Amino acid sequence: MEADRVLYFAASFTLFGLVLLQWMALHQPRRVANRLLIGTYLLFLGIQGVALGFSAAQWGLLGMAHPWPSTMLVVEGALLLTLLLEDKARATGAGAVVASLAFVVHSYALLLGVPPTQTLEISPFARSVWYGMHVISALTACSAYLCAGGGAIAYVLLVMFRATGRVLREVSPADCLSFVGRALVVAFPSLSASAVIQALWTYLGWGSYWTWRPAQLWLLFLWLVVAITLHVPSTRPGLRRTAAVLSILGCLVAFLGLPLLGSTLTAVW
């Protein structure tokens, strides 16, 4: 087995440990030390980072736009953002759901995904600094959306369980929504940057800002979803739920469309 594959499996095990620790911390905060949680986060980020470094050396920096390594990059980014955005002083439940979602995505890519072949035939149009910047900002946005989706799922679950009386008393749904907002604040500029750079890349390549190619449609669609989410006022509970549902929808769109991002890497026009 190749070194990077071994490292990805090691990262997967660490991530599974992190998921368990996150859920334990939610139920019994005193039994799981904050330092242990942060240490596990850093361990995962380190192993996954080294594995990604191996992949970049193998397929080149542009090769990281392929759906398989880009999924791995998104998981790394999402966990890093969770570490930065989550309020460590208060358990929000968002971190646990994000880690669980990240584990599902990571395992799916590892077990069922198809890594790029050695001879990745990169299109001459993709050999551009603009294309690289567009992909990096889109992946950052997807990472932020994974966080937002996780936080929104946590919010919806908390609101549902609160209604039925089965509730984690220390965890506040408002904190979950606050986490979603922070993640969207990262997602929106990243998506804007990605859409703008993609339009510039398209203009430089073909002389037109807009094409009906799936990758460009997907990005604009995602941008519109996040713009709608940020415009929904969250002053009333009903609207907060709408914002949470929109965040989950955006997260779904982001992940279903992620392979489209890499499709332009080897496309022939």
Place this chain on the structure above:
Amino acid sequence: MDMLDSAWRFFSSRRLTIALLVIIVLVLACGAVLPQMPGDVTFGSPQYARWYASVQAQYLQWTDPLAQVGLFSIGESLWLRITLALLLVNLVVCAVEQAWTILREGKLAPREFAQALPRDSETHTFLFAGDPESALGRSRSLLETHGYRVQTQEGTSDFHLAARRFHSARWGIVLAHAGLALIVVSALIGGRLGWHERGITLGPGQEYQVQHVESTSVRLESFHAQLYPDGRPRWYEADVTVLDNGDVATSAVLTAGAPLSYGGMSVHQLSHGPLISIRAADAEGVPVNLQTLGASSLIVEEASLQLSEEEREGYIAVPTRNLVLRAVLQPEAVSGGEASPGLLLQAYRGGATDLAYSETLYGSARVDIEGDTYTIEWGQYAIIGIASDPTFSLVLLGAVALLVGTIATGCRRPRSIWAALTGRQGVVEMRLLYKGYAGEITGTHERDTLMAEIEEVCRGG
């Protein structure tokens, strides 16, 4: 005046923004599902007829109604333009209103500052024993340590405090709206002012007269396409010269994504195709004249055929030998993991259907046909595009404003706090209003913590 007010309220409404964004999402969904008319095809042209026939084969009796509604050319449809125009007005009104609010807030005295905060701002009221003046001082110090710019106003029995943090970052929202408005304006007018000429095929040495600019032509000096083993492109290099009234105006080596700009137009390297060059010589080595059969039937010593996936065959006449050569591009044959394109070369005696020669050639070759030597060389021709978009600077400006605006708002999140303290018989009532940035779903923890801290310092903690 009432009508104007109503119109202003309608266009500054966030519901309108959401509704328009939802309509655009639905439009995009239609564009994703239904085939869209290619950008280089114009209504009524033969290309349009071909494209429309292919759509008809797919959508049968639904084609005409869908086309009439504009669902096959959404970018050109009136209803998308109306939606974008409404969004433009909405963006401009929101930007103006935001700018007006920021300017007005800056001039308000602390006592009046509550008017600037929205009705749904978070409120927190509490009572404590003590002196309102010292509580005001302690609150001021606390907020200043948190990075707020604080103003206070003292009355006879009431005291007011207005605090702002990252106030200037609110201009980011205005900037983002204005930038987006510029982009929408460009989208609305760019299609009318700009033009495209795509699919221009040029072999080395060939020249193309630009249709939209009579004095300008483009000449391909040399072209090189680096290919992967399966024939897919890896890298392009097209040495192009732009001629203005026959004089060299500028030249550059084009690669994919690096166009040549001249006089408001840009020349783009788009694709490539196989170029077959044929030369003939008799037994003594004297060149035999050839004639390409097509729009320009010139007698030349070296004839070229530009073949493609759509037009796989070409003809060359050899007038002095009464021969016609037929060259047909063959599907790529894989040999040893590498795909090599083949060329079926056939020679017909003029007026007869009997073959004088037939062979499939792989790569450049020399063949003998009736005593003459024919040299067949494989090369590549370039497919270029020429475009002009006068709104480029506008789009770029809008994009920069949008990016700076969203990043500024995201990084420096503006906060405002207003407090009113009223003292009566040793008991102080403090009313706090807290505003994050418009419609935010963030900052609950920060707000709760800050309100608790203010309450604590006021109580003398």
